Structures are given as C-alpha cells and as structure tokens.
Amino acid sequence: xxxxxRLLGLAVGALVLAALIVVPMGFNRYGLYxxxxxxxxxxxxxxxxxxxxxxxxxxxxxxxxVGIGAYTAAIMTTHGLPLIVALAVAIAxxxxxxxxxxxxxxxxxxxxxxFVTLAFSTLAFLVFRNEEWLTKGIYGISAIPRPVIFxxxxxxxxxxxxxCLSSLALxxxxxxxxxxxPWGRAFMALRENPIRALSLGIDTRRYTLIAFAxxxxxxxxxxxxxxxxTQFVDPTPFTLSLSLDxxxxxxxxxxxxxxxxxxxxxxxxxLPEWLRITEGYYLMLYAVAVILLLIxxxxxILGILDRVLAARRTKAASARRQAAQATL
Amino acid sequence: xSRVLEVDGLKKHFGGIAAVDGVSFHVEExxxxxxxxxxxxxxxxxxxxxLGQLTPNSGEVKVDGRVVTGLRPxxxxxxxxxxxFQLLQVFPKLSVRENLILAGQEHRGTMVSRLCGxxxxxxxxxxxxxxRFFRLGDLAGEAAGGLSYGQQKLLDAAMAFMGGPRLVLxxxxxxxxxxxxxxxxxxxxxxxxxxxxxxxxxxxxxxEFVMSLCARVLVMAEGKVLAEGRPDEIRANPAVIxxxxxx
Numbered sequence: 001x002x003x004x005x006r007l008l009g010l011a012v013g014a015l016v017l018a019a020l021i022v023v024p025m026g027f028n029r030y031g032l033y034x035x036x037x038x039x040x041x042x043x044x045x046x047x048x049x050x051x052x053x054x055x056x057x058x059x060x061x062x063x064x065x066v067g068i069g070a071y072t073a074a075i076m077t078t079h080g081l082p083l084i085v086a087l088a089v090a091i092a093x094x095x096x097x098x099x100x101x102x103x104x105x106x107x108x109x110x111x112x113x114x115f116v117t118l119a120f121s122t123l124a125f126l127v128f129r130n131e132e133w134l135t136k137g138i139y140g141i142s143a144i145p146r147p148v149i150f151x152x153x154x155x156x157x158x159x160x161x162x163x164c165l166s167s168l169a170l171x172x173x174x175x176x177x178x179x180x181x182p183w184g185r186a187f188m189a190l191r192e193n194p195i196r197a198l199s200l201g202i203d204t205r206r207y208t209l210i211a212f213a214x215x216x217x218x219x220x221x222x223x224x225x226x227x228x229x230t231q232f233v234d235p236t237p238f239t240l241s242l243s244l245d246x247x248x249x250x251x252x253x254x255x256x257x258x259x260x261x262x263x264x265x266x267x268x269x270x271l272p273e274w275l276r277i278t279e280g281y282y283l284m285l286y287a288v289a290v291i292l293l294l295i296x297x298x299x300x301i302l303g304i305l306d307r308v309l310a311a312r313r314t315k316a317a318s319a320r321r322q323a324a325q326a327t328l
Numbered sequence: 329x330s331r332v333l334e335v336d337g338l339k340k341h342f343g344g345i346a347a348v349d350g351v352s353f354h355v356e357e358x359x360x361x362x363x364x365x366x367x368x369x370x371x372x373x374x375x376x377x378x379l380g381q382l383t384p385n386s387g388e389v390k391v392d393g394r395v396v397t398g399l400r401p402x403x404x405x406x407x408x409x410x411x412x413f414q415l416l417q418v419f420p421k422l423s424v425r426e427n428l429i430l431a432g433q434e435h436r437g438t439m440v441s442r443l444c445g446x447x448x449x450x451x452x453x454x455x456x457x458x459x460r461f462f463r464l465g466d467l468a469g470e471a472a473g474g475l476s477y478g479q480q481k482l483l484d485a486a487m488a489f490m491g492g493p494r495l496v497l498x499x500x501x502x503x504x505x506x507x508x509x510x511x512x513x514x515x516x517x518x519x520x521x522x523x524x525x526x527x528x529x530x531x532x533x534x535x536e537f538v539m540s541l542c543a544r545v546l547v548m549a550e551g552k553v554l555a556e557g558r559p560d561e562i563r564a565n566p567a568v569i570x571x572x573x574x575x
Contacts (some may be wrong), residue, residue, distance in 0.1 A: 182433040182442040182449045189419055189430055196417040199379065201405035201434035201491060317470075 020165055025158065032157040033229070038269045039164035040225045043171050045249040045261035047218025050175070052247070053255035054184065055211035056191025057105050061117040063242030064124035065094050065216045067235075069223020071128060074141040074233040083147035083228060090220040098216025102209040121243050128235040140234025144227050164225055171221065178214070179258060187211050191256070252290060254302030263301050330392070332357050332495050332527040333378070338387030340370075340377050347373040348384070349551035355495070360521055360528040362542030362559075364535070366571060370551040371531045372414060375497050379411055380404045391495065406435060408494035412484045412501055414531075420473025424464055424483055427472050428455040432490035454490065462486040462516055478509040485513065489520060495527045502534040510534075514541055539563070547571070 024035055048062040069090040076086035104116040128135050135141070146155045147163065154160045178184050186207045189197035194204050227233050245268055253264025271289070275282035297303045333355040340348040348370045355361045363371055376382040378389050380401045389397045396404055419427050433442060433449040442449060459465045462482045467475060472483060481501065488496050501517070502510050514537060520526060532538045538545060539559040547555040547562060549571040555562060562568055 178443070180447040181445075182429075182447070185422070185426060185430050185433065186442075188422060192419040192421055193417060195381075196413065196419070197430075198401040199381075199405055199411050199413075199417075200431045200487065201402050202430070203400075203402045203434070206439075314474075 017169070021162075024161055027158075029157050032161045034269060034273055036157070036161045036164040036225075036229050038265050039161075039168040040222050040229060041246070041249065041269055042168055042262050042265040043225070044219050044222035045246050045253070045265050046171060046175055047215040047222070048246050049215075049250045049253075049255060049257075049261045050178075050187070050218065051211050051215030052250055053257070053260060054179065054191060055187040055208065055215075057102075057208060057211060058110055058114045059101075059117045059212070059215070060114050060240065060243045060247065061101060061121045061124070062215070062219045062246045063238055063240065063244075064121045065098065065219025066223040066226060066242060066246075067124055067128055067238030068094055068097065069220035070227040070233050070238070071135055071141075071223070072220070073224040073227035074144050075134065077145055077147075077228065078141055078143065083224065087221065087224045090224045091217050094216045094220030095213045098219075099209050099213040101216065102212030105208050105212060106205055118240065118243075121240050125235060125239055128238055135235070138234060140232055141227075142232045144231045144233065146228045146231070160229065164229065167221070167225055171218065176258065183207070183210070188256075248290070252293060252300050254300030254306075257300070257302035257306070260300055260302050267301075330357050331355065331390075332359075332392060333529070334388075334390040334393075335374075335378060336388045336390070338374065338377055338389065339385045340373055340382060341385050346551050348377060350387070351548070351551070351553055352387075353546055353553060353556065355527055355529055357527055358521070358525050359544065360517075360530060360542045362538040362545040363529055363531045363548065364533070364538055364545060364562075365548035365554070369548045371548055372499060374548070375411065375499055375529075375531065379409065379497065402434070405491065405493075408491070409497070410488040410491055410493035410495070411497040412488045412499060414499040414503060416477070416480050416484065418472040418475075418480050418483050418487070421471055423469050424472050424475070425455050425459065425468045427483060427487055428458050428490050431487035432492075435491040451490070458486050458490060461520070463512070478505045481505050482509070482513065482516075485517070489524070489526070492524070493526060495529070498528060498530045498532075500531055500533065502532055502537045510537065517541065 024032055027035065044062055044066050047065070048059060051057050051059050072090040072093060073083060073086040076089065077083055101117065101120055105113050108116060129137055131137070146153070146160050148154070149163065152159065154163050186197070186202050189202055190204055190207055190211065198204050249264030249268045250261060251264070252267050253260030253262065267290075272282060272286050275285050278285055293301065297307070299306065331354045335354070336352050338348055338351045339346065351374055363374070365371055373382065377384040380396070380399050380403070384397065387397070388395055391404070391407060391409055396407065399407075419430065422430065429448055429451045432451045432454060437445060437449060448455070459468050462485065464479065464482060464486065467479065472480065475483065481504070485498070485501060488498070501513060505513060517528070518541065521528060530538065530542060542559065545557065545559055545562045546553060547568050554571055555565045555568050557565070
C-alpha cells in the first residue's frame, strides 16, 4: 500500500470510530440495542472469518460457541462472579472445544466438514435445552447483570454499548496483529495450498487446530457480551440458524477480508431494521438483496472493492510496462 | 565428502502395481543428480516417498545419515529437505514477497515468536536477496497468481531455497518454461548450488537441461533403476535408448 493510501485508510478509520462513539449518544434504547448487537455479532463473525475466510476451514458451529460463551457468562454472573472472570472461562472453554472440533478438519474438508460442525452445533443446542440443572432449559436464565467496570455501572444502554464497542475495537486490534503475523500467513497458506504449505515446513495440522481454536474463542467472547446485552439467555437464539447467519455475515461482507465481518454483520443486523418501513415485505427484500449481491459478487461486498482496485493496479502495471519498453 | 541422501531398497505399491520397485541410490554433498525416465516410471512417486508425502511399503531413506522414513513432510522440511513441484504450487493470492517469507518462516524462531515477533519473521532482508537472485524484484508486490507461468516456476524454485536447505528435490523445473527463461533458471540453479553448497536431485524430461546441469544421471524404468552414470555414458547406454524409444 502506498503512503497516501495508508494515511487515507487511517483517516477513514478514525472518522468511522468517532462516528461510532458520538452518533449513538442521541439514539434511543432500541437503536443502542441494535448497534450493540452489531458489535457483538461482528466479533463472532470475525472469529468465523479467521477459521473460514483466512484458514479456509468451513464451520457451521460458530453460533454454538456464541451460545457456550453466553451460557458461561449467564451462569457465572448470576452466581455473583464478575463478567471478566466469565470471559476468561468462556475463552478457555471455547479454545479447548474449538481445538477438539478442529480434529475432524484434519480428515475431512469443505461440505463434509460443514456437516461435522453442523452436528456439533445441534449437539450444543441440545445441551442448552436439555441440561436443565445447568442451563435452566427452555425457561432460560434471566436477570443477567451488566458489569461494573472500574467503578462505572454499565447497566444503562449507552455505557453498555461502549463496552461492546471497545471490546470490538480490542478484538479488531488483536486480529489485525494476528493476520499480519507469520501465524496469519500460515493460515492463508492452509487455505490456498495445504500441500505446498506442508512441504515448506508449515505444520498444517497444528495451524488448522489453532485456527479452529482461535476462531471459536472469538465466538465465546461474543457470547460473553451477548448475555449481559440481552440480560436473558435461553436456547432459542443458539439454534443452527445463528451459525448460518454468521456464515452469511462472513460471506456477504467478504470472506478473507479484514473488514468483511463488520460489513456483513451490519447487513445481517441493521439492514432488516432499516427495511422495517416496508413492513411485511422486509424479509423478502432482504433475501432478494443478499441473493443479488452474491450473484453480482460471490466474494462479497469487499470483493467488489477488491476487483476495482485490482483492475486499477493492472492498468497501472501495464502502463509501467509500456513506459519501460519505450526506453529499451 | 559425505552422503546427504541415501535411499535403500525403497518400494511403493499401488494395489498390484509396483510404482517404485526396490530403488537404491545416494547423493553426495554438493552434487546435482539428474533423475530421468519415461512417463510413469515412478520418478515422482519416488520423490513423494523420500519427502514423506507417501509412506513407502518398505525400504529406508536417510538424510545426513539419519533415518527419516515415516517423518511428515513439514518435519523433513525443517531438517533441511526442500522441494519444488511439477505443477505450479505457489500461494496465488499472496504477494511474491509474502510467498517467500512464508517459505522461510517455519525455519526460525518458535511458535511464540511467530505470533508476537516481527510480521516478516525477520526474513524481509532474506526475501529481498532471494528476489534479486531470481530477478523477481520488480514483481515483489504482485499477487503470485498473476505472474506468468515461467515466473511462477522461478518463484516456486526461489521458495524452495528460503529455508536454507541442505537438499532440494526439483520435480521438472524446466517443464513449460520458455528457452530464454530456461537458460536463466539453469544459471540460477548452478549458482545457488555453488554458493550455498546445496545438493540437488532433479527430475526432468528436457534432456538438454539435465545433461548440462547434472554431473551424474540416474535412469529409471518401470519402478527400477535402469542405469546410472555421467551424462555422456547415459546417452550412449543401449538399455536407456531402448527404454526411451520402446521396442
């Protein structure tokens, strides 16, 4: 990237962040709820983007990890433990389970792997619903407290929105670092050419498991925020459809693009709300919009941008070649 | 001189077919050994057995005197055994520079340093040097998938050298490469063999290329070693001529 490009990116980023901080101050309770949900779902989608978009491992279990995180937070905070402790436990739990779920990926790939993870997703749902001693089953866990951070109570919608937003910012920074690190490069090698990766000393087995573990852990982080956001956790939100929604967010935003999950979550969480003015038609319009987008650009919204930039680069490169030939 | 690679009685069956049928040979340090033979004679299968991509049915492979049969390809690579592929095997969406860094990053540091350390794993300088060496410098920022076939072949070769290997197995490096680039490739390989004391085994169908690059040539036919010797000896060997021309 050129220097001006980088500066422009930084400026746009700062502007968006400032808008995300300032603009919601005037929002009502519902608006803040939706925006907080966007932040939470962005975190979960980022995790899936790591597993699927960067490392190329299909997973239909991300929703289950959000559920595991949510139940961990719900159970622990209603027993008087602080949310930060629940967060640590949820991360550890999801890392471990995600690591184990990675093992099938060493044997099967693509849609076969999708089915294995789908089975896990269903299993997790059954645990949420049937293990009443732990999860209170279909009655759910209510009155989940919102955290007190450095003496500040975040029980009102705006402060809690800021909790979600700053969590998203922290996760984004960590993800930015991860993707640029040699780990990130190894993940992309898994996606692009695992056989070649193996011949270059990259332990594809280890990196596959890490990709699953880290992606799942971010699902857990999202879940830990989801519980105090809704303040009520029951099994219904964590059916397979949440995993499919998260998959949609990653694909629509642009799998393997850093900003893909933000855009994807925006479309999956905010677009239905904006389309509400069309009343009964909004789900249909939403479906049509998504279908059209994916026909036009199978690589998602950022795929369009990428194509435009690539075309410009090619043009510039051929212009350079022409100029170089002229001097020969 | 020490033996970098020793292969002893290697056998690999696919069902009833013996693709590699008791092959034994060795390669001295710094040597360039050519491996030729008609299509389907088991050259690539032999490579894959040596490199741990296939498990041989019997026989033994030693690298620097150490038995490596049964090791995974990534473990073998970190012991200094590297390879190039017959078909293009680069990482198409990564830039040329990223491809090179990826090729070397697992050879230094630990898992922790690879997460917390520098994004380029301290290989930025080495990658630049390799880019210069293979004359790919102008393409450093381009996506590898956008390079021409010949350029991707060069990149594939360059990647094999990023880890500073002891032994490199090249599978048809000249296949599909045009004449100008072929001369370039041969010159680069010879230079790297001299400068870095790297040992090569080269599978190739282009006789001109093999005969001028290699000091010793091994001929395979139907899974067995048919002949072994200097290029001029091989050229004059009646059994080799028969294997190539058929009955």
